[in-house]
Amino acid sequence: MASTTCLHALLILTLQLCFLSNSQAAKHSHSSSTSRSGRHHHHSSSSSAFPNPKLHQAYIALQAWKKVIYSDPYNFTTNWVGPSVCNYKGIYCAAPPYDHTIKVVASIDLNGGDIAGFLPEELGLLTDLALFHLNSNRFCGIIPQKISNLSLLYELDISNNRFVGPFPHVVLNLPTLNYLDIRYNEFEGPLPSELFSKKLDAIFVNNNRFTNVIPPNFGVNSASVLVIANNNFGGCLPPSIAKLADTLEELLLINTSLSGCLPPEVGYLYKLTVLDVSYNNLVGPIPYSLAGLAKLEQLNLAHNMMSGVVPDGVCCLPNLANFTFSYNFFCEEEGICKNLSSKGVAFDDRRNCLPDKPLQRSNKVCQPVLEHPVECFEQHCNSSGVGGGSGAFASISSAMPVAAPLLSPSNAPSYT
Known part of the structure; x- marks a missing residue:
């Protein structure tokens, strides 16, 4: 009971902080939504049954939503009956910044409900919503355009559902959005540069069906976490990634069909703790600039076509705990790289071209690669494969194993 009370108190505190950080937007939302409230009529409860018009609007929205929920095995919405919407399971109320004498619906948390249905346009009536969490359900269809009315929305998590269509551009119209998680759905097409x-602060778009290339302005936002893994982008990692130097802490680009060389600008991301570019088509050497990532804890370069020397400067990083560079074509390890276990670093150097190391590739496979070193300054990016690489890499790429998908959000360990 004590832990439940603390959790509820923490949630209310989070909501209040979200409200306070967006008070100016709240005033606008209040005035616009009040004018809209007069155009909506109640369905089964008189407006006089509600403490304020905002809760009446919430009732209309939630009842409309309940009607398009087809399966609710854990009975999340069973008690969504009557005007006391603040007592509905998964619905949390708090005082908005523009009026501390009332309560409004500020948060929806239906995570793990296994609920099937879709999202109705009436959800746009919840104009004071700050947190919207629907992780691990069976919601399908597209994201309704009226979601753009949620001018105070701070966190949107619709991950691990069955949403479809192109990237939901409506989320780009949410002025106070800080956290976006749309992973493990069926979204497709390009990611918008917007x-x-x-x-x-956080962008999770992994495990969808996004294609095309990573937008060239990839690094102009202020994110601390970027996860775009398990999509089919192709092309190179844009040098603009350097613009995230002051914020980015975790970058996961697993199995996104990246090609070309890993740009040296990655080494400018001095706050980075996790870098995973495994299961791609990257070629060339490890940029020595990575030796400047003093906070880096996890580095995964596995299952690419990189070659050259594993530099001592990277192996000596003070916080490095796990370094995986297996299934590449590295031919030499400098200094401490030859014995990372003595430094307490977990590592995997299998299936390279390292002399005197076990479980390496055969000389027949390694020799063509070693005879045609990749010059990264000659690389030219494209969206269909390795840009400017030698024929030796092209012939080997077909034998590279396919990446396993990341764990679903309900099972995956958190990186944050």
Whole structure:
């Protein structure tokens, strides 16, 4: 009971902080939504049954939503009956910044409900919503356009559902959005460049069906976490990634069909703790600039076509705990790289071209690669494969194993 009370108190505190940080937007939302409230009529409860018009609007929205929920195995919405919406399971109320004498619906948390249905346009009536969490359900269809009315929305998590269609551009119209998680759905097509122009702290778009290339303005936002793994982008990692130097802490680009060389600008990300570019088509050497990532804890370069020397400067990083560079074509390890276990670093150097190391590639496979070193300054990016690489890499790429998908959000360990 004590832990439940503390959790509820923490949630209310989080909501109040979200409200306070967006008070100016709240005033606008209040005035616009009040004018809208007069155009909506109650369905089964008189407006006089509600403490304020905002809760009446919430009732209309939640009842409309309940009607398009087809399966609710854990009975999340069973008690969504009557005007006391603040007592509905998964619905949390708090005082908005523009009026501390009332309560409004400030948060929805239906995570792990296994609920099937879709999202109705009436959800746009919840104009004071700050947190919207629907992780691990079976919601399908597209994201309704009326979601753009949620001018105070701070966190949107619709991950691990069955949403479809192109990237939901409506989220780009949410002025106070800080956290976006749309992973493990069926979104497809290109990522809009506008996504990386928004001031978002965390972006999770992994495990969808996004294609095309990573937008060239990839690094112009202020994110601390970027996860775009398990999509089919192709092309190179844009040098603009350097613009995230003051904020980015975790960058996961697993299995995104990246090609070309890893740009030296990655080494400018001095706050980085996690860098994972495994299961791609990257070629060339490890940029020595990575030796400047003093906070780096996890580095995964596995299952690419990189070659050259594993530099001592990277192996000596003070916080490095796990370094995986297996299934590449590295031919030499400098200094401490030859014995990372003595430094307490977990490592995997299998299936390279390292002399006197076990479980390496055969000389027949390694020799063509070693005879045609990749010059990164000659590389030219494209969206269909390795840009400017030698024929030796092209012939080997077909034998590279396919990446396993990341764990679903309900099972995956948190990186944050």
